[in-house]
Structure formats: C-alpha cells, structure tokens
Amino acid sequence: MDADLLKAIEKLDLPFPWETNARGQIIMTPVNYGHSNHVARLIRALARIAPEWESGTELGIHTADGVKAPDMVLASPDYHHRHCGLPGYVTEAPEICVEVMSPSNSWQEMLDKMPLYFGVGALEVWVVDTDGHIAFFGPGNERLSGSRLIPAAPRSI
Numbered sequence: 001m002d003a004d005l006l007k008a009i010e011k012l013d014l015p016f017p018w019e020t021n022a023r024g025q026i027i028m029t030p031v032n033y034g035h036s037n038h039v040a041r042l043i044r045a046l047a048r049i050a051p052e053w054e055s056g057t058e059l060g061i062h063t064a065d066g067v068k069a070p071d072m073v074l075a076s077p078d079y080h081h082r083h084c085g086l087p088g089y090v091t092e093a094p095e096i097c098v099e100v101m102s103p104s105n106s107w108q109e110m111l112d113k114m115p116l117y118f119g120v121g122a123l124e125v126w127v128v129d130t131d132g133h134i135a136f137f138g139p140g141n142e143r144l145s146g147s148r149l150i151p152a153a154p155r156s157i
Helices: 003-011 033-049 077-083 107-118
Strands: 054-056 061-063 066-068 072-075 096-100 124-128 134-138 142-144
Touching: 033 054, 033 072, 033 096, 054 077, 061 107, 066 107, 072 077, 096 107, 107 124
Parallel strands: 096 124
Antiparallel strands: 054 072, 061 066, 072 096, 124 134, 134 142
C-alpha cells in the first residue's frame, strides 16, 4: 500500500473500526453485540489470569495485505514499553492477536489472516468462535492445545 495513501486514511480518524486490503480499500464494518461481548469477557478473564499482559482492541497492524485490526491483542510488558505512545499503526504485531468470529466470518477467512499476523511478529493467534470456544494457533497455522504464552488462558468464554 502506498505510504501517502495510508497516512491520508489515518488522518480521516474514522469513528469506527476498519481494515484495508493491499489495494487500500477499507473493508471492515462495525460488529454486533454478541461479538463485542465475547471481546469484553475475554479481556476481563485475562486481566485476572495474566495481569502483566496489556490488552487492547482494534489495533491497526501493517501487514502484507494492508492494515488489519484484530479484535483484541495481548502484549507483553516489553512490547508495551516499546510501542506505547507511538503515533500511527504498528508494523510489529503484539505477541498474541485474537480474532472473534461473527456469523458472517468463515474459518477460511481466519486461516487466511493468521499468516499475516505471524508475518509481522505475532507468536500466537487465538480464534473465538460464535459459541465462545477458543482455538489457539502458532506460526504456520499450527493448531495448539492451549496458549504457550499464557498457559492458564481459558478454552472458552
């Protein structure tokens, strides 16, 4: 994506979450309540289990296919200190990127996003399905039995 175009899009300060594809087209739309609630419940659970990790939502991450915004990210203290306060979107993904599926999402869509996050530094991708079950993945879309980084992470919310 052209850097000038991306800067122009960022300056729009759009009032809703968005992502772009490699052509610079905005492709993300707002979520429903169930989706939003899954994110909130996971944030609360992880704050109790792993309080040293910083959580955030809809972080813009530059990837090989434009800007992606995982529904939630978990960042180690080291990542947080290196990125806190920096302007614009990040070029290095936090260690954990979490996608929460909506009824309109497919597993193929989730599998296609994972290499984009791993390609810019994510160590794990978690996918929460519409029933609240969490699937954990490592680089190469390797299915994990649980989180290697936060072993006490819930398997469902």
